Amino acid sequence: MYFRCYSTQIICSTAVGNDGLCFWEVGSTTNNNTAKCRLLSCADIQNGTSISVCQAALPSCISNGTVCIPKAKCSTYTTKTACNFGGLDGICVFTQSTSAQAVADSGTCTLMNSCSSANNDQNACVAAQDRCSWSPASSTITSICTNHTCGTYNQVSGTCSRFFNWDKQSQQICSMINGICTATDPSTLKQSDCFKFSGYTYTWNSSTNKCQVCTKKDQPNGPINNTINDTNNTNTAQGLLLTFILGYLMI
Structure with missing residues (x-):
């Protein structure tokens, strides 16, 4: 109000x-x-031709290159300026319109759902550089946005450790071998590297002297077992009390 x-x-x-x-x-x-x-509102902001102007006035606004507009989902944007900023739903990929009547930097905007979906949009690929690698077009090849290898991730991040796949459901472990950042089977890691290099998903097994995936241990004294133990203890106590009473009555 x-x-x-x-x-x-x-x-x-x-x-x-x-x-x-x-x-x-x-x-x-x-x-x-x-x-x-x-x-x-976003439409009230003057001189809204740039993202910085719109955001300075109202953080919930971005620019479409002409005026300030509300930040929204990727599919609602129709200009490269807005699309490059990103949407409420994630990183956006811009596709220039090929219509004869289309103006520069106008087209469609979609949610990025894989590295390859940004083959023609460097801004989107770079925005996802924690998982994707950009290769510009040349005289012999077209531009391409691909999943990282250990080598490309090392070039971008300056580290040789690990990185996630696109949906962050799995990860690639990397380590330096002869000065080259190389994909590594975590089970071959040394004891000193096992826990950290695997992203804390592997641990050292001293009985096998190998790095192995972490597994959840059963808790012998968990709530269920404690309940069973408490029940058994109660039954035992009640049995002893009954024996004592019967023995007393027989005297």
Whole structure:
């Protein structure tokens, strides 16, 4: 709700309401010639040709290259400027329109769902550089966005350790072998490297002297077992008490 006391342009123009920045809307045919103080929207921001201008005024806004617009899902964007910023749903991939009437930097925008989906969009591929590697086009090959290898990840990050696949459900372990960052089977790691290099998913087995995947141990004294033990202890105590009473009555 807005504060009712913001009834003048001077107060409204510098005020912050309970729900955000205030904006003085002058009277016009669109509001029945009734000036009012309302919440600032992206469309109210002046000179919104750049992301920085829009974000400085209202963090929930971005630019489409012409005006400020609300940040939304990738599929709602129609310009390269907005698409390159990213959507509420993730990294966006821009595809330039090939229509004869299309203007520069206008087209479709989709959610990036794999490295290869950004083969023609360097900005999207670089935005996902923790998982993807960009190779620009040359006279002999087209541009391509591919899954990292240990070598490409080492070049981008400066480290030779591990990286996730696209959906982050698995990871590739890497280690330096003869000065080259190489894909490594975690079971071959040394004891000193096993836990850390595997991303804390492997541990050293001293009985086999090998690095092995971490497994969940059963808890012998868990809640269920404790309940069983408590029940057994209770039954034992009740049995002893009954024996004592019967023995006393027989005296």
